[in-house]
Amino acid sequence: MNFTRGFRSRGPRDPRLPPGQYDVGSDWPVLTAEATPKLATDAWTFRVKGLVEEPVTWTWDQIHALPASTYNGDIHCVTTWSKLGVTFSGVSVDTLLAAARPLPSATYVMAESHTGYTTNLPLADVTGGQAWVVWDFEGEPLARQHGGPARLLVPHLYFWKSAKWVSGLNLLDHDEPGFWERNGYHDHGDPWTEQRYQGD
Amino acid sequence: MTEPPPPVPPPSKWLPAKVVEVRPETSTAKTFRLELDRTADYVAGQHYILRLSAPDGYTAQRSYSVASAPDGSKELELTVERLEEGEVSTFLHDEVVVGDDLEVRGPIGGWFVWRGDTPALLIGGGSGVVPLMAMLRLARRTGRSDLVQLVVSARAPEELYYAAEIPGPETTVVFTRQIPDDWPRPAGRLTEGDLPSPVGGTTTAYVCGSSGFADAATDLLRGAGVPEERIRVERFGPTR
Numbered sequence: 001m002n003f004t005r006g007f008r009s010r011g012p013r014d015p016r017l018p019p020g021q022y023d024v025g026s027d028w029p030v031l032t033a034e035a036t037p038k039l040a041t042d043a044w045t046f047r048v049k050g051l052v053e054e055p056v057t058w059t060w061d062q063i064h065a066l067p068a069s070t071y072n073g074d075i076h077c078v079t080t081w082s083k084l085g086v087t088f089s090g091v092s093v094d095t096l097l098a099a100a101r102p103l104p105s106a107t108y109v110m111a112e113s114h115t116g117y118t119t120n121l122p123l124a125d126v127t128g129g130q131a132w133v134v135w136d137f138e139g140e141p142l143a144r145q146h147g148g149p150a151r152l153l154v155p156h157l158y159f160w161k162s163a164k165w166v167s168g169l170n171l172l173d174h175d176e177p178g179f180w181e182r183n184g185y186h187d188h189g190d191p192w193t194e195q196r197y198q199g200d
Numbered sequence: 201m202t203e204p205p206p207p208v209p210p211p212s213k214w215l216p217a218k219v220v221e222v223r224p225e226t227s228t229a230k231t232f233r234l235e236l237d238r239t240a241d242y243v244a245g246q247h248y249i250l251r252l253s254a255p256d257g258y259t260a261q262r263s264y265s266v267a268s269a270p271d272g273s274k275e276l277e278l279t280v281e282r283l284e285e286g287e288v289s290t291f292l293h294d295e296v297v298v299g300d301d302l303e304v305r306g307p308i309g310g311w312f313v314w315r316g317d318t319p320a321l322l323i324g325g326g327s328g329v330v331p332l333m334a335m336l337r338l339a340r341r342t343g344r345s346d347l348v349q350l351v352v353s354a355r356a357p358e359e360l361y362y363a364a365e366i367p368g369p370e371t372t373v374v375f376t377r378q379i380p381d382d383w384p385r386p387a388g389r390l391t392e393g394d395l396p397s398p399v400g401g402t403t404t405a406y407v408c409g410s411s412g413f414a415d416a417a418t419d420l421l422r423g424a425g426v427p428e429e430r431i432r433v434e435r436f437g438p439t440r
Contacts, residue, residue, distance in 0.1 A: 002216065002253065004302060006295045009258030010287065020261055022287065030411040033311050035418035035431050079263055080249075115428075145411055183310035184210045197308070198210035 016074050016084050018191040024081035030145045031079060033179070034115050037165055041149050044114075046133060047168035048096050051106035056099045060149070063133065066091045071132055071153060076191040078158040088142075088153050090134030093126045096169070106171040110178060111152050111163040118178035119161050120187060121154065123171065130156055133166060158189040158196070208310030214251060217304045219296055220275065225361045229327065230293055231267060231279045234304065240276040242266055244334040245313040245406070245434075248278065248306030252291060262288040265331040265408075265434075266307070267362075269338035279361060281327045312406060312434045316342055319400050321426075322350040323417045325390075325409030328436055329354075329361050332408055336371070345370045353390050353413070392420050399426050408434040 014023060041060040049055040058066075069092040076082045102123065109126055111119050125131070132153040135142050142148035147164030154161045160180050181187050186195040194200060221233035242248075244266075251261040268277035282293040296302070314320050314335040322332040329352045339348040350371040354360040356378035366373060374394050379387050385394075390413075399405070405426055407417045414435045421431055 002301060002303065003255050004252045004291075005300055007252045007254050007260075007291060009254045009256055013258075020259060022260065030435050032433060032435055034433055035422070035428055036415050037428075080261055145415070179311075182208075184208050184308060197305075 014084065017082055018076055019194055021076055021080055021082040021191065024083050027081075028083060028146065029077070029079070029081055031077065032145070032164065034117065036145050037115050038144065039114055039149055039165060044149055045168075046096070046150070046166065048100040048171070049168060050109075050171035051103040051173055052097075052171055053101035053103060054099075056096070058096075063091060063150075064135075066095050069095070069132055071134070071155060073155055075155050075159050075162070078160060078185065078189070078191075078196050082191075087138055088132065088134040089136040089139075090132045090150065090153070092129060093131040093133065093152075093169070094129060096133065097127065100171075102171055105173045108172045108175045110170040110172060110176065111161070111166060112168050112170060113163050113165045114167045115165055117163055117165070119163050120175055120178045120181055121157070121161055122175070122188070125157060125188075126154060126169070130154065156190075158186075158191055160185065161189050211249075211306045211308045214303045214305050217250075217302045219298050219300045219302065222296065222298055225279055226359055228282045228359075229279055229361055230282070231277050232292065232296065233268075233275055233277045234302065236274045236276070236304070238274060239272060240270065240274055240307075242270050242276065242307035243313040243315060244269055244338045245331045246307035246309045247331070248276070248304045248308065250278065250288065250292075251303040251305070252288060253303065260287050260291075262286075263308070265334070267330045267333045267337075269334050269341055271341070279327070279330045279333075312408070312432050314338070314348075314404075314406065316344060316347075318347065319403040320348045321396065321399060321403050321405045322348060323352075323390075323395075323405065323407045323409075323421075324350070325353045325413035325417070326355070326359070326436075327361070328407075328409030328413065328434070329366075330408075331434060332406060333362055333366075335406070336366070339370070340368075349396050351390070351394055351396075353409070390417060390420065392423055395420060395424055397424070399424050403430065405431045406434075407431065409436060411435045 047057040135150040152163040152166040217234040247265045264278040267279040324332040353374045
């Protein structure tokens, strides 16, 4: 690697920051490719479908009746900001999948949004307490520009995998690229190995 | 966003990029002209990641939109706003001079792009004009200014990027807080009256700016009857 004339590091790095990331502090940048939708909670639904024994659809009230689950930790955006020590609340994806019962052939999921946005993930990355559907941020309703009323949260992967305005999970027996993945972004997106773009 | 865009190739690995020109756009924005070791093969609207590397192995990288139109050369221009707390932007503004060697990866983005052959309404706020400038420059260079209309919003005349180059029959400039002498439009936020009317049914709208600007502009477009799937948005968050 060639170093840049005059450039120096600013001192010790927070060990919670993956390589190439910086701490955005109290900011929370909004990076979205589409117009921010206005979704009414009384018409909102979430559906698990595809390779499952029983497709299930939850309304806003029904999904809130499920056991609550909270994430405390960090989030990492591929555009190089990380936000440390955040709290989201909602429901674990494990709870949702348990209701629909994935078939043994299911190996990938396509997360889908009410806007038409999609993002692909291995099923193994959204099970085992690693993924949530969340509607609260720091105890307040999740703001519309951050994906409210509810978004997917898969915090161990780059944040484009945490689909805003999420409408459901479609279980598949193969991987296929979602919206950003068709646009050159990585199919997996692990921030600790900098899987930013296809081929990384 | 119902129509899937065509797949785009992944970005390059890190490439050396030599600074061949630096020029101020405003008191807080500079354009850096970079020369790569290969053709700068980008589409108007795309961005590159720029990386700074310290001798101890520490690196810092940020994304910057390309302001120039692709012309088959090895060169491209990035316009960078100086953010007071910005580790990369302050270094670029305060330290980098012609002849310095930087590194870039790209181009990136297959959604917020204009390939020069479809009707496009470009709406930019502040530094959000940068990727739209690449589109306007492409249209003018290829003689297809008839395809584009640019509406750009800036707080004051001295904050308008590319101020000498933007004026033309296909552009509208809106100032929100201060106006030049004899300026026909009073200072004020972008309104539906600032947009062309009607917006053509085959026109794609490209909106770029802060999140608040992008939301306000998309609301205006919805009000003007532009369907959601014809609105493409790039938001510049308060990244440092």
